[in-house]
Amino acid sequence: MMKKLVIVTGSSNGIGRAIAEEFLKNDFSVVGIDRLDSTIENVNYHHYKKDIFYDELPDIPNCEILINNAGTQNENDIDINLKGTIKVTEKYAFQDNIKSVLFVSSASGNTGAEFPEYAASKGGVIAYMKNVALRIAKYHATSNSISPGGVITDLNDHILKNENLYEAVLNETLLHRWSDVEEMAKWAFFLTVINKSMTAQDILIDNGEAAKSNFIW
Template sequence: MMVLITGSSSGIGLAVAKHFLSMGYEVSGIDIKESSIQNEKYHHYVVDVRDKENLPEIKDVEIIFSNAGVQNGEDDIAVNLVGSMNVIEKYAFQDKIKSVLINASSSAHTGFEFAAYSASKGGLLSYMKNVAWRLAKKYKATCNSISLGGVITSLNDDVMKDEKLFADIMKVTPLKKWMSVEEVSQWVYFLTVINKSCSGQDILIDNGEKDLNCTFVWPEFK
């Protein structure tokens, strides 16, 4: 079974690629950087997801994890939204496809982050539903998205190393932690391999930050 992962050279994408390889899958990775993975079942392509004319020919893709993304720059919409669309439109709509999963963000629900970043991730939620409808109709395949809160990756080093800032984040995080990339990879595996019935849904995984922060202002009843 061929799994395609974008943004596979670091962080979440790297962890997901390693997880699928450990389960015996063949994996193709797309990233603007070289990969550190040394595995005969791993194929790496150095290409920008924005450059749809130069996306590689990869046959019979069965699972897609669209994960490549940037944050807080002029390229947020071009990479996060348009890049995901380029990849999914090229590889998903064919007879072998079984599942597509898009890495969105908890910011898609709240808008409480950089404007272009939040807009790009919000757009992915609408696009996910469009893809889910088209895949179900023609291929009986699933398409969902995951919206992650804080994840322990090098991308977030500046936040995690700022003790005061990270303490403030934990004050509004009911479970008092961030996710590991290994846990993310297990979610990706479940939603793309084990799941056969959930489609067109965004799964918010944020340690309770959005929905478990109490805003009830009356005195508590004893």
């Protein structure tokens, strides 16, 4: 019996790698796409070293679950975070085998905080997720997104290694913590495998960052 196929973009580190490993642990076959070399050694993992915006995407038939995780925080935010994500989804999602598509957006896509291009790109991902939900329903497939707040990854080393800055950031969350990548992977697995009924929704997983008000009476 063939294993169910999952495609994960941005699979070489951070949230993407944790998601790929979560699916491998649960006996799925995983294809990773990342502009970096593979960091996963598993017989059920295949890796394509590709930039999702600039490179031609490989043909990967029979995808059942698509995880759009690849992203960046630089001058290429719109190209990678939004246009690249659209490119990947249009290639792999709209076919008879698809069961679920998940987008990794950001709390910034909800609040508008951080860099303007980044916030705009992640807000665009949420809007595009809803567009996909409308079009993918004919396959009885779901389309949702998660919007993490602070997550402990290499991408955030500049904050994590600055004790005063990190404490100031934590003070802006209700729960005074950041999430880890393993928790994000569990959310991804639940929303794409266990969930059958929820679609066109964004889940804000930010430890209460967006809910905290600094209003002075």
